[in-house]
Amino acid sequence: MTQTILLRSLCALALMCSQAVGSQEAASPAPLPPDPAPAFPELKPVFDQFGGKPGLKLLMDDFMVRLLADARMHTFFEKVEHDRVKRELAEQFCVILGGDCVYSGRDMVAAHEGFIITAADFNRLVEILQVSMDARDIPERAQNALIAKLAPMHREIITPD
């Protein structure tokens, strides 16, 4: 008996949580996609750990080579203008990490339009970025600080079911 009551209240609680999350998402009208390059001035030390603007440029050179060499990522990047994408990614990361840059690319919805992107694709890109950051000797904590700011963009990047 106690067990049934407890089970019911847990279920009710879980339902409330999921509704709370659902209604929060539904409540924001969001006609405009979120800022693709929000600035976090407090991450300036992380920007320095990335080696500033030159460091980000070198990171993108490495990253694009690895993306094109990856079976899963190749299809997404083979037909894009590599220099433009590398420049825009460097700008985006620079702004996010509190660097003195301007992001010249599109928002994350527009930038990924026309691609079918799964959660596995999104994560694969993160994994390759991690390999590139390792190759540039960027410390784990600094890597995670950047990825934490990129992760919420999954909403705009991953194709909805």
Next chain:
Amino acid sequence: MRSITFATLLLASAFAQVAAAEDFGYSGKLLLTGGVSQIEGAGGGGLTPWALIGGYGTRDQIGGNAFYTRVNVDDYALDVYGLKVGFYDRLELSFARQSFDTRDVGAALGLGEGFDFEQDIYGAKLRVAGDAVYEQSSWLPQVALGILHKRNNRGAVIQAIGGEDDQGTDVYLSATKLFLGQSLLLNGTVRWTEANQIGILGFGGDRASGSLELEGSAAYLLDRNLVVGAEFRSKPDQLGIAGEDLWWDVFLAWAPNKHLAITLAYVDLGNVVIADNQRGAYLSMQVGF
């Protein structure tokens, strides 16, 4: 026998679905974001289930793993093996078999040296809200509701020591959050349980029958492959002749890739039946996808 059939079916269905899936060969979740296998077979830390769904399957994929765990404390040993399947990062089904070796204590109690208790545990866990990994701009954790149905094979002994039943079901609610910017993972679990020593000594007792218990884990990501952390788990104290204590551990989990994870821990199980201060080593190996 039934448990083996269940386990085989579970694994066969997982493999069939994986083989049918487009993403064969690549499991998309990030390293260690499915947790490891806790002592009752659920995805989690060592002692405590987490809200994460086990295995490396994303919302479009199936993941799964098999594990073996040995806990070696001063007067006892616990062996656990099992498997779990994570469906679409939403539902986790698990099976575990525990074997608890009483060694010399068994002889002292007149049960016979090396007398062992066996327990089968069927688990299900449903992610009900949030995403511990992606939602880095929000404080909301990933929340999951789980059950662990346990069947012990030593009904007569359990009755003799004051236990009420040889089977029982735990219900738990877990909240897990990865604070990636801080390289920190936190988990809290509230569990309703009637189990004595997680069910190894049966369910219910002469002193009480069922209570809400609290469990917690904190883990620090040393790097992508290596996590260090600590956990505690409060437990009921229902048997007059066999008091029990809170469990805690400190652990190191290492995943060189998505197919292997090894967890080493130092555990303190407190008093177990007539033996105090049961401390020792915990070693767990998990293979999967």
